[in-house]
Amino acid sequence: MLDFSEKALDHFFNPRNAGVxxxxxxxxxxxxxxxxxxxxxxxxILDGTVAEARFQAFGGGxxxxxxxxxxxxxxxxxxxxxxxxTADEIGASLGGLPGSRRHAADLAWTALQTALCQxxxxxxxxPKPAPAPAAPVKLLAPRHESRPRVVRDTPLAPDEEARLIAEVIESVxxxxRADGGDVTLVAVEGSKVRVHLTGACSGCQLAALTLGGLQKRLADTLGRPIRVIPEEKKPLVAIAGAR
Structure with missing residues (x-):
């Protein structure tokens, strides 16, 4: 009982209204x-007022x-x-309760509500407990760049690359969409192509396969190594020509 406040100890050693x-x-x-x-x-209870209250408690202090x-x-x-x-107010009246002892305040509150309802x-x-917050979805991405089957001798102009990337994404x-998902281009930054997955494509094990296939098609189309990275933000297309 070392973690009890003075108020809590007083109510324990000198309980008010104990008995039948x-x-x-x-x-x-x-x-x-x-x-x-x-x-x-x-x-x-008399005339809408709690005229008297008593209790019996079995268990911890x-x-x-x-x-x-x-x-x-x-x-x-x-x-x-x-x-x-509220249970919080019961605990506060005792100078606060450690987390491990909050259960007693909840029980006292439940007994009060049960009596009033009766x-x-x-x-x-x-009350139903609040649902646990959903774990953040971790988007899966290929671990390494895909290398093209044939490397272009002359790099494509940024405008031409942007057109080809858009065409590849549109083709898949x-x-x-037939499977309940979608992919949208967000940005191109050198060898990194950032995309936004939605619906059935996002957050599942198949996302890595989806991105891996897209990454391979882009690398072969552009003739240079490409890494596709999923983004959680909404699409805001930008093309960076730096390699």
Whole structure:
């Protein structure tokens, strides 16, 4: 308990409103003995106000402290006020709870919501956890440049290269679109051809095959080594003539 604040220790050693409330007309349960912490919150509600609140807690000292603090917070409060109390506010009333002890505040909040819902004749549905953020898609690219079958003796002019690159990319787009994807030219920087993949072409294992085939066709068409690199940004075509 070395990581408890003075407020939390006070509520643990001197719990407020502990014990059974015989006149309770709303009871909320949370947790389980098998899980290590179990909470029973009992309320006596009169004229839309929490007239009295008591609790029983089984398990760690953090559960006792959170329940003690919660009963103090809600006693004498209107139901609308009690309903808006959050687990974060329960923890803050104890001077803050370490991450490993936040679970006790969540249990106390759940017991409160369950009791209020029981009093109102409805079932409590705990909020669904927020979905985990999607992992960033790693676009796959060929590891090495493709070398042409025949190297041109005289390099092509930048304008001619740009035209040929556009033609090669346009020639593969119908097949990619048929499979639910697409590819668009972004920029040409020396031996690097940057493209933008979308739909079924982006972020999958087949992306490397798609780019590898495109890279080989470009190298053979231009007569010089080419590396195709996928970009996540939207296409903004630019041609750089430097090799």
């Amino acid at each position: 409330l015989e006149a309770a007309n709303a009871v909320g349960m949370a947790g389980s003995l098998e899980g290590g912490d179990a909470i029973r919150l009992m309320l006596r 953090d559960a006792i402290a959170c329940c003690s603090a919660l009963t103090v917070m809600i006693s004498g409060q209107e139901l609308a006020v009690a309903r808006r109390i 009093f109102e004749g409805r079932s409590f549905e705990p 787009r119908p097949r990619l």
